[in-house]
Amino acid sequence: MTTPKGYMGKIMMVDLTTGAIETEKISPKVYQSFLSGMGLAAHILYHRIPAGADPLGQENILGFVSGLLTGTGSLFTGRWMVTGLSPLTGGWGEANCGGSFSPAIKRCGVDGIFFKGISEKPVYLCVDDQGARLETAEAVWGKDAVEAETALIEKHPNARVACIGQAGEKRSLISGVSTDKGRLAARSGLGAVMGSKNLKALVLAGKKRIRVHNREEMKRLSKICNKWVQFQPPFVPGWLTAPVGALMRILPFVATQDGLLYKIMLRKWGTVSMNQISVEMGDSPIKNWMGSSADWGFFKSFSSQPDRFTRQETEKFHCYSCPLGCGGICKTKGRFPETHKPEYETVLSFGGFIMNKDVDLIFYLNELLNRAGMDTISAGHAVAFAMECYEKGIITTGHTGGRALEWGDPDDIKFLVEAMVARDGIGDLLADGVKRAAESIGPEAEAIALHCAGQEPAMHDSRNDPGFALHYSVDPAPGRHTNGAGLYYEMYQLWKKVKGVPKMGPAYMKSSKYKKDIHHARVGKANSVYLNVMNGAGACLFGGFIGATRIRIFDWLNGATGWQFTPEDYMEIGANIQVLKQAFNIKQGLDPKTCRVPDRLLGRPVQTRGANKGRTVDVETMMKDYWELFGWDRETGRPTEETVNRIASIA
Amino acid sequence: MAYTISNECIGCMACAKICPTNAVTGEKKQIHAIDPAACIECGACGRVCPSRAVLDHFGLAFERIPKKEWDCPQFDLKTCMSCTICLDTCPVSAISQALLLKGNPHLFPVLADEALCIGCGFCAGDCPADAVTMVPRNRESRTEETEKA
Numbered sequence: 001m002t003t004p005k006g007y008m009g010k011i012m013m014v015d016l017t018t019g020a021i022e023t024e025k026i027s028p029k030v031y032q033s034f035l036s037g038m039g040l041a042a043h044i045l046y047h048r049i050p051a052g053a054d055p056l057g058q059e060n061i062l063g064f065v066s067g068l069l070t071g072t073g074s075l076f077t078g079r080w081m082v083t084g085l086s087p088l089t090g091g092w093g094e095a096n097c098g099g100s101f102s103p104a105i106k107r108c109g110v111d112g113i114f115f116k117g118i119s120e121k122p123v124y125l126c127v128d129d130q131g132a133r134l135e136t137a138e139a140v141w142g143k144d145a146v147e148a149e150t151a152l153i154e155k156h157p158n159a160r161v162a163c164i165g166q167a168g169e170k171r172s173l174i175s176g177v178s179t180d181k182g183r184l185a186a187r188s189g190l191g192a193v194m195g196s197k198n199l200k201a202l203v204l205a206g207k208k209r210i211r212v213h214n215r216e217e218m219k220r221l222s223k224i225c226n227k228w229v230q231f232q233p234p235f236v237p238g239w240l241t242a243p244v245g246a247l248m249r250i251l252p253f254v255a256t257q258d259g260l261l262y263k264i265m266l267r268k269w270g271t272v273s274m275n276q277i278s279v280e281m282g283d284s285p286i287k288n289w290m291g292s293s294a295d296w297g298f299f300k301s302f303s304s305q306p307d308r309f310t311r312q313e314t315e316k317f318h319c320y321s322c323p324l325g326c327g328g329i330c331k332t333k334g335r336f337p338e339t340h341k342p343e344y345e346t347v348l349s350f351g352g353f354i355m356n357k358d359v360d361l362i363f364y365l366n367e368l369l370n371r372a373g374m375d376t377i378s379a380g381h382a383v384a385f386a387m388e389c390y391e392k393g394i395i396t397t398g399h400t401g402g403r404a405l406e407w408g409d410p411d412d413i414k415f416l417v418e419a420m421v422a423r424d425g426i427g428d429l430l431a432d433g434v435k436r437a438a439e440s441i442g443p444e445a446e447a448i449a450l451h452c453a454g455q456e457p458a459m460h461d462s463r464n465d466p467g468f469a470l471h472y473s474v475d476p477a478p479g480r481h482t483n484g485a486g487l488y489y490e491m492y493q494l495w496k497k498v499k500g501v502p503k504m505g506p507a508y509m510k511s512s513k514y515k516k517d518i519h520h521a522r523v524g525k526a527n528s529v530y531l532n533v534m535n536g537a538g539a540c541l542f543g544g545f546i547g548a549t550r551i552r553i554f555d556w557l558n559g560a561t562g563w564q565f566t567p568e569d570y571m572e573i574g575a576n577i578q579v580l581k582q583a584f585n586i587k588q589g590l591d592p593k594t595c596r597v598p599d600r601l602l603g604r605p606v607q608t609r610g611a612n613k614g615r616t617v618d619v620e621t622m623m624k625d626y627w628e629l630f631g632w633d634r635e636t637g638r639p640t641e642e643t644v645n646r647i648a649s650i651a
Numbered sequence: 652m653a654y655t656i657s658n659e660c661i662g663c664m665a666c667a668k669i670c671p672t673n674a675v676t677g678e679k680k681q682i683h684a685i686d687p688a689a690c691i692e693c694g695a696c697g698r699v700c701p702s703r704a705v706l707d708h709f710g711l712a713f714e715r716i717p718k719k720e721w722d723c724p725q726f727d728l729k730t731c732m733s734c735t736i737c738l739d740t741c742p743v744s745a746i747s748q749a750l751l752l753k754g755n756p757h758l759f760p761v762l763a764d765e766a767l768c769i770g771c772g773f774c775a776g777d778c779p780a781d782a783v784t785m786v787p788r789n790r791e792s793r794t795e796e797t798e799k800a
């Protein structure tokens with residue numbers, strides 16, 4: 001057999017019940033059909049998790065995968081992903097994270113590490129020169145993610161660690177997996193799966209070389225990419241971002257976004273660059289999706305203006321193979337000395353979304369939740385849910401132990417989040433997300449619990465960009481903003497590289513964004529398919545945003561592996577991966593129609609003021625069109641049996 | 652395609668001691684062997700072997716080179732993009748990061764302790780920006796040049 005290039009050609013399967021650890025060869029055909037990363041994971045999990053498995057039981061399989069392009073000399077390709085049957089949605093679960101963990105998986109000689117069964121006692125997996133083994137995690141169980149990582153690295157110098165905090169241990173359904181001291185693969189509740197398996201951490205210290213077909217070609221393409229990243233003209237000061245957003249709200253036309261502009265902002269500030277722009281242009285939901293930009297004006301959002309964050313930043317943080325460095329390490333006041341620079345999602349979830357102006361509190365909650373390993377998007381929703389329920393008399397001081405809950409009150413927010421981490425009182429209820437909380441509170445709470453099949457949507461308003469409504473609804477792991485949007489498609493500039501995808505001109509009328517037509521579904525399909533290719537490659541979304549001719553994913557894939565696939569071939573691969581994930585959900589009994597975003601996010605009832613005034617989104621039609629474009633049943637969202645069999649039989 | 656050890660081996664254990672992946676096994680004064688699954692072809696064993704016993708994958712013997720003459724990396728901070736690929740690729744974790752350029756918040760690679768480096772050149776080979784050159788160690792100018800940049 002020829003040595004695999006780019007990918008490692010093997011996976012590791014750990015049975016936590018028996019303690020057996022096996023390495024399995026995976027055929028080149030599988031990589032050629034699904035790539036590595038999320039595609040490989042979809043292939044493994046679709047076949048091996050039986051229908052009706054309990055997400056927190058023996059049969060669920062938790063997979064940690066690296067990207068095909070990770071470690072090949074390509075850029076923006078250091079993402080790793082965790083996958084499994086999601087306890088939050090009951091379907092396909094995935095979360096994606098950067099940092100330095102992705103190459104560590106491949107340096108153990110495998111593309112993915114999968115866990116089945118349940119360990120009797122807390123353990124962690126250690127892989128190093130001595131091989132792979134399970135070790136007792138008694139000493140780190142109960143510790144938060146930062147403490148645990150620090151202790152494990154002390155014991156295994158130079159290792160890379162992925163671990164859960166208290167939230168995962170306590171099986172909070174909105175918990176994730178942490179690496180690099182608080183960077184979270186947050187979504188789909190996979191931290192709870194790890195906790196249910198009594199698996200505290202992965203400690204990886206392998207040193208395997210990652211082989212590449214044509215390293216010079218990889219470097220050539222990387223230099224092209226880097227040239228665009230280093231292009232950094234001066235941009236407006238932080239306080240001027242809000243007026244930019246307001247202008248975007250007012251103008252009747254839109255310049256098709258070139259992601260280079262966002263790249264410049266990311267390099268300067270990170271994702272917090274969007275804080276005020278998003279509010280002003282109507283992209284950021286306010287007050288549990290009830291409010292609008294009119295309720296959270298410039299002065300209220302000012303405390304989160306981007307310069308505020310870079311002022312506290314002591315150094316930039318680059319994920320592996322990233323020339324941009326949107327992350328950062330920030331000094332904080334109070335209990336924790338430092339924290340990863342809060343991300344846009346966190347700042348907004350704990351900002352306008354719950355009417356909070358106290359940014360010091362956000363820094364604190366960011367670190368608290370990173371350490372606990374709890375998803376800040378879902379946690380923000382849980383707080384907003386509690387506040388709205390209290391306002392409407394659905395929960396009372398009886399639930400809260402005597403405390404009145406008030407929108408934006410720093411003490412109340414702190415109280416709720418700390419209670420969620422500790423699973424104490426009302427916090428115990430909220431720590432499993434808004435769907436579970438509403439189910440136990442009663443039917444009146446259900447209209448306030450905003451989720452897609454159990455997963456809370458992110459801080460991007462589907463009334464402003466209907467693409468979010470579509471992707472929140474149709475993605476096999478619904479509710480996530482990283483799945484796609486109209487705006488993302490503009491930035492990918494895919495039409496410059498791929499035949500047969502919708503083309504976009506330099507500008508368009510804003511009203512066309514809200515027109516009912518098949519264009520949305522076409523764009524949606526291309527988004528999903530391209531994202532699958534990126535997730536198979538381990539590529540960063542923000543890298544993708546700088547445009548397909550500048551970040552040459554398809555060419556890198558050929559350069560790394562020696563394949564000679566066309567961009568259209570890769571898009572076909574991406575479409576097949578989507579089928580596998582959809583089939584996974586159907587096998588688990590999740591009805592695609594029930595994943596639809598809740599009415600409030602669609603402008604039902606319609607907003608009477610603010611940026612999204614008067615807008616409603618006909619997501620039902622978009623979903624049907626999208627399914628039909630994939631060749632699936634228009635009414636049910638099911639791929640045909642023949643399609644599933646064709647793709648599932650690849651081995 | 653790992654390296655191998657020939658009959659010339661005198662069992663001095665120098666290679667086993669330096670191998671970063673513990674790929675070399677063998678008793679003292681016995682012929683040593685390299686585990687092909689663990690070898691990463693860094694060549695460190697060949698550079699320390701006193702009896703030209705280590706063969707590369709073409710079967711060619713390595714010359715011993717005194718450690719003080721080994722090359723080690725020099726980073727061109729003007730071209731470096733702080734991507735951390737070199738940190739990750741180094742089999743002995745000899746490279747760390749620091750704030751090296753005034754007013755620049757990005758961390759840059761440094762070889763804080765030359766003695767850790769085994770001179771494999773992986774960092775230079777893997778750097779996509781070609782910002783790393785291998786230069787003789789103990790060269791006074793090495794650090795100076797880095798600082799100047």
Ligand code: SF4
Pocket residue numbers: 654666669670671672673674675685689690691692693694695696697
């Ligand atoms: S080449 Fe490097 S990894 Fe291989 S045996 Fe020699 S020292 Fe060890």
Ligand code: SF4
Pocket residue numbers: 726730731732733734735736737738760777778779780781782783
């Ligand atoms: S690999 Fe090259 S560009 Fe990346 S950090 Fe190292 S020296 Fe800099």
Ligand code: SF4
Pocket residue numbers: 722723724740741742743744745746762767768769770771772773774775
């Ligand atoms: S040459 Fe570079 S990669 Fe090799 S040991 Fe030295 S610093 Fe590490």
